Amino acid sequence: MRYLPHMDADRRAMLADIGVEHIDELFRDVPASALLKGPIGTLPNHATELEVERTLVRLAGRNTPASAVPFFIGCGAYKHHVPASVDHLIQRGEFLTSYTPYQPEIAQGTLQYLFEFQTQVARLTGMDVANASMYDGSTATTEAIFMARRITRRKKALISAGVHPHYVDVAKALAKVTGDELVVGTPELTTGKPGGDYEALLGQIDKTVSCVVVQNPNLFGHVADLTELAEACHANGALLVVVVTEVVSLGLMKSPGEMGADIVVGEGQSIGNGLNFGGPYLGLFACREKFVRQMPGRLCGETVDADGRRGYVLTLSTREQHIRREKATSNICTNSGLCALAFTIHLSLLGEAGLRQLAEFNHARAVQAAERLAKVPGVEVLNDAFFNEFTIRLSKPSRDVVRELGHRDILAGVALSRLYPTETALHDGVVLAVTETVTESDIEALAKGLEEVLSC
Amino acid sequence: MLNRQGRPTGPGETLGGEGSSAEGFATFTGHKGLELNEPLIFEIGRGDRTGVDVPEAPKVASRLGGLERKDPIGLPGLSEPEAVRHYTRLSRKNYAIDMGLFPLGSCTMKHNPRLNEKMARLPGFADIHPLQPQDTVQGALELIDTVAHWLMELTGMPAVAMSPKAGAHGELCGLLAIRAALEARGDAREVVLVPESAHGTNPATAAFCGYRVEEIPATANGRVDFEALKARLGPDVAAIMLTNPNTCGLFEPDIIRIAEAVHAVGAFFYCDGANFNAIVGKVRPGDLGIDAMHINLHKTFSTPHGGGGPGSGPVVFSEALAPFAPLPYVKKTDERFELVEHLAEGDKSFGRMVAFHGQMGMFVRAASYMMSHGADGLRQAAEDAVLNANYIMAKLKDVMTPAFEGPCMHEALFDDRFLKDTGVTTLDFAKAMIDEGYHPMTMYFPLVVHGAMLIEPTETESRASLDEFIGALGALAQAAKAGDKERFTAAPHFAPVKRLDETRAARQPVLTYKTPAEPGSVTTPVAAE
Numbered sequence: 001m002r003y004l005p006h007m008d009a010d011r012r013a014m015l016a017d018i019g020v021e022h023i024d025e026l027f028r029d030v031p032a033s034a035l036l037k038g039p040i041g042t043l044p045n046h047a048t049e050l051e052v053e054r055t056l057v058r059l060a061g062r063n064t065p066a067s068a069v070p071f072f073i074g075c076g077a078y079k080h081h082v083p084a085s086v087d088h089l090i091q092r093g094e095f096l097t098s099y100t101p102y103q104p105e106i107a108q109g110t111l112q113y114l115f116e117f118q119t120q121v122a123r124l125t126g127m128d129v130a131n132a133s134m135y136d137g138s139t140a141t142t143e144a145i146f147m148a149r150r151i152t153r154r155k156k157a158l159i160s161a162g163v164h165p166h167y168v169d170v171a172k173a174l175a176k177v178t179g180d181e182l183v184v185g186t187p188e189l190t191t192g193k194p195g196g197d198y199e200a201l202l203g204q205i206d207k208t209v210s211c212v213v214v215q216n217p218n219l220f221g222h223v224a225d226l227t228e229l230a231e232a233c234h235a236n237g238a239l240l241v242v243v244v245t246e247v248v249s250l251g252l253m254k255s256p257g258e259m260g261a262d263i264v265v266g267e268g269q270s271i272g273n274g275l276n277f278g279g280p281y282l283g284l285f286a287c288r289e290k291f292v293r294q295m296p297g298r299l300c301g302e303t304v305d306a307d308g309r310r311g312y313v314l315t316l317s318t319r320e321q322h323i324r325r326e327k328a329t330s331n332i333c334t335n336s337g338l339c340a341l342a343f344t345i346h347l348s349l350l351g352e353a354g355l356r357q358l359a360e361f362n363h364a365r366a367v368q369a370a371e372r373l374a375k376v377p378g379v380e381v382l383n384d385a386f387f388n389e390f391t392i393r394l395s396k397p398s399r400d401v402v403r404e405l406g407h408r409d410i411l412a413g414v415a416l417s418r419l420y421p422t423e424t425a426l427h428d429g430v431v432l433a434v435t436e437t438v439t440e441s442d443i444e445a446l447a448k449g450l451e452e453v454l455s456c
Numbered sequence: 457m458l459n460r461q462g463r464p465t466g467p468g469e470t471l472g473g474e475g476s477s478a479e480g481f482a483t484f485t486g487h488k489g490l491e492l493n494e495p496l497i498f499e500i501g502r503g504d505r506t507g508v509d510v511p512e513a514p515k516v517a518s519r520l521g522g523l524e525r526k527d528p529i530g531l532p533g534l535s536e537p538e539a540v541r542h543y544t545r546l547s548r549k550n551y552a553i554d555m556g557l558f559p560l561g562s563c564t565m566k567h568n569p570r571l572n573e574k575m576a577r578l579p580g581f582a583d584i585h586p587l588q589p590q591d592t593v594q595g596a597l598e599l600i601d602t603v604a605h606w607l608m609e610l611t612g613m614p615a616v617a618m619s620p621k622a623g624a625h626g627e628l629c630g631l632l633a634i635r636a637a638l639e640a641r642g643d644a645r646e647v648v649l650v651p652e653s654a655h656g657t658n659p660a661t662a663a664f665c666g667y668r669v670e671e672i673p674a675t676a677n678g679r680v681d682f683e684a685l686k687a688r689l690g691p692d693v694a695a696i697m698l699t700n701p702n703t704c705g706l707f708e709p710d711i712i713r714i715a716e717a718v719h720a721v722g723a724f725f726y727c728d729g730a731n732f733n734a735i736v737g738k739v740r741p742g743d744l745g746i747d748a749m750h751i752n753l754h755k756t757f758s759t760p761h762g763g764g765g766p767g768s769g770p771v772v773f774s775e776a777l778a779p780f781a782p783l784p785y786v787k788k789t790d791e792r793f794e795l796v797e798h799l800a801e802g803d804k805s806f807g808r809m810v811a812f813h814g815q816m817g818m819f820v821r822a823a824s825y826m827m828s829h830g831a832d833g834l835r836q837a838a839e840d841a842v843l844n845a846n847y848i849m850a851k852l853k854d855v856m857t858p859a860f861e862g863p864c865m866h867e868a869l870f871d872d873r874f875l876k877d878t879g880v881t882t883l884d885f886a887k888a889m890i891d892e893g894y895h896p897m898t899m900y901f902p903l904v905v906h907g908a909m910l911i912e913p914t915e916t917e918s919r920a921s922l923d924e925f926i927g928a929l930g931a932l933a934q935a936a937k938a939g940d941k942e943r944f945t946a947a948p949h950f951a952p953v954k955r956l957d958e959t960r961a962a963r964q965p966v967l968t969y970k971t972p973a974e975p976g977s978v979t980t981p982v983a984a985e
Binding site for chain 2: 014017093128312315322363368
């Protein structure tokens with residue numbers, strides 16, 4: 001009970017001050033039949049720090065960390081190097097153990113970094129404004145679709161087949177109850193290549209469409225110019241929503257804003273945040289200024305104090321649930337403040353020059369990998385244009401190949417059957433991510449491994 | 457009397473004292489000793505500076521398809537020492553639970569053990585990918601299964617969905633399951649009942665799910681009006697969303713009767729479990745007739761809130777709702793753990809709520825905390841939380857005005873009657889607490905009470921710490937009644953900034969930094985509200 005300061009004598013004295021004899025008198029509103037007395041199920045009693053640490057270290061030891069093996073898995077979560085100072089700074093107690101900045105005068109640290117974060121995200125995405133972060137990329141994407149409905153008063157959203165299938169599933173689960181109509185294409189390994197999926201989308205945009213949702217780079221790693229799509233959207237009064245799951249790509253690539261996007265959502269995990277087996281992650285959400293009052297989530301704004309000095313507060317809260325209740329733009333209450341802080345620190349350390357170098361390195365290493373793998377018999381690289389992720393088609397069922405490479409301690413990418421169990425046409429495909437953490441010898445190990453597995 | 461910060465707490469004492477430099481003394485730098493002004497990164501960073509050594513990229517022909525960025529992004533760079541200093545300086549402008557009592561009611565700011573942080577950073581948890589082959593993450597899946605087991609045992613519920621990313625996300629999860637269950641029996645219902653004292657997320661969630669929200673009034677003693685609820689229940693009601701202990705810090709004594717009445721009309725009982733920390737180990741929601749309840753792991757099981765998140769909001773389900781719970785989930789088969797990520801033929805699950813498997817980092821912290829406390833310690837924690845709140849209530853009831861009679865649970869609710877005719881508002885009172893070295897309590901909420909002040913001390917405050925806090929609040933209350941108005945209306949005097957103009961921030965929103973030299977740098981205000 002090392003976290004509880006009271007001794008029994010304190011408890012007795014406090015009960016006496018309150019004027020009761022037993023603690024259960026304070027629980028007297030609980031129906032007597034429901035008040036628990038004995039042990040709780042099969043749960044153990046308290047353990048020492050040493051015991052807890054042993055148990056959890058043992059469990060952690062049964063997992064293979066990404067940094068321990070050649071590692072090529074992406075599809076919405078990326079292994080990047082995070083400088084030591086980032087994690088050190090976010091662990092400062094004043095950041096780690098503070099709450100939502102409801103009292104701005106004593107939360108200027110949090111509010112200022114949220115303001116810095118909003119500005120960084122707006123600039124990266126080419127948008128005017130960004131919110132102070134959300135849960136993750138998938139939920140942010142769903143919120144963007146609903147926001148487009150509020151703005152256009154139309155309920156039909158066209159979703160590219162190149163959007164992460166989990167993101168599509170999240171949108172579908174909610175659209176079932178909101179009544180939004182989601183039109184999703186059938187994915188192919190070449191979805192998003194010039195002449196692919198986007199041609200079909202262009203043909204479907206009309207005056208009933210609220211938004212078109214496109215991921216860039218998409219799930220298969222293809223990158224495309226979205227300008228034409230944006231123009232078609234705008235000609236029909238629809239919005240272009242661009243999803244970015246690998247935010248490092250924005251260091252090298254034209255921003256969605258430059259291509260005409262109206263709302264940009266993304267997964268910010270790549271910068272400052274570890275893989276963490278899927279969470280906590282960081283939802284990015286940015287848009288054109290004219291839409292700001294339809295935005296979900298928190299916003300931090302600049303203002304002045306009573307002496308006229310600059311300061312920051314949470315603002316435009318009349319969109320939010322604690323004021324608007326059932327009329328709020330979203331029920332979102334939490335943001336990913338600490339993950340946003342990690343993002344901001346890492347991005348400040350990188351700066352414009354560092355982010356570009358990092359993105360260039362990612363791209364170059366990925367190109368090296370694609371060129372090397374293209375030489376492996378039984379491997380076909382499908383991407384013309386890509387950033388740090390690309391799709392290969394194998395001469396054998398990809399799930400078996402990935403599993404066999406896993407047994408050889410090479411985590412070779414995502415077999416598409418894992419994401420699309422019913423789309424058998426995709427089942428010979430593997431999506432590989434290549435970041436700055438991949439070495440030339442990792443690529444060689446993967447190529448050799450593939451040669452062996454595919455030839456036997 | 458001086459508090460820990462060496463500042464007077466007595467009503468007769470002056471704010472600064474003789475020779476005080478707090479007022480009317482300006483430094484040349486704008487800094488005040490250890491309190492340092494800190495510009496934005498955009499003002500101190502440079503585009504060509506970096507604090508990360510990225511290796512030279514291999515020389516290859518670009519394959520970006522002509523999509524190379526042409527114009528600069530406008531991102532400032534800092535060297536590592538500059539970054540460390542900038543963010544360290546910012547951190548010092550925050551109040552945090554590591555610094556002192558943080559009595560935000562319903563937010564539950566308790567000690568965050570550093571063991572949890574250490575465990576969450578083990579590479580076996582922090583450095584694994586959600587799409588790694590399942591053979592390579594068996595320990596992680598076992599950990600999720602372990603936390604799920606604790607949650608089911610502590611709530612007496614047979615199923616749990618681990619993926620919701622926060623409390624409000626958990627509410628969404630619960631209502632989506634309820635909606636799916638109703639649809640499965642061909643029963644379209646339109647209304648969700650929400651007590652007027654509910655968290656704002658409850659009505660927002662119900663509306664998000666396409667339901668019409670109707671409020672249920674509270675009685676004069678702060679509970680749900682059972683007769684009004686019973687009168688409103690009918691075949692059009694899909695669910696009731698009720699917080700227990702409720703937002704007034706009170707346990708709903710009618711809860712079993714409420715559950716029976718709700719079930720009698722074929723509706724479901726959603727419980728907002730934000731305050732589960734008050735009853736963990738004392739009452740199991742499953743024994744009360746609840747169908748679904750989210751648990752804010754950061755509140756009950758102490759994962760740090762980090763200035764706004766991340767959170768984690770697993771949802772426990774009754775037998776009736778379990779089949780409709782979302783994907784993914786962990787299944788134990790013999791000696792192996794399997795992650796079920798896709799619907800099979802005939803599955804009733806409403807689908808997926810989030811890209812991956814939920815907040816693994818929070819699960820590790822919660823597991824560490826659960827094991828450290830154990831079942832006995834968690835029960836003791838709930839008891840101590842309730843003891844501490846009632847101690848504050850007992851000691852302050854004569855100088856402040858408790859909103860309701862009788863014992864409270866883990867938070868003590870006062871209203872502003874004790875400030876009547878003083879010219880001091882709840883907000884002023886809260887800001888004066890900042891000068892005394894405390895984070896203010898939750899203000900103006902719950903809405904059922906005028907000028908509400910909701911104080912949650914939690915179980916991790918010692919008796920000495922509570923006595924000090926009680927002394928400070930008592931002194932402030934007396935100062936207000938004695939007419940020492942300036943102390944309040946101009947507060948805070950000692951925070952890094954004076955009171956901030958929130959109206960201006962909303963009327964003329966400035967949401968991003970614009971470089972002054974930039975053409976078009978004048979911020980165009982978005983249309984006024």
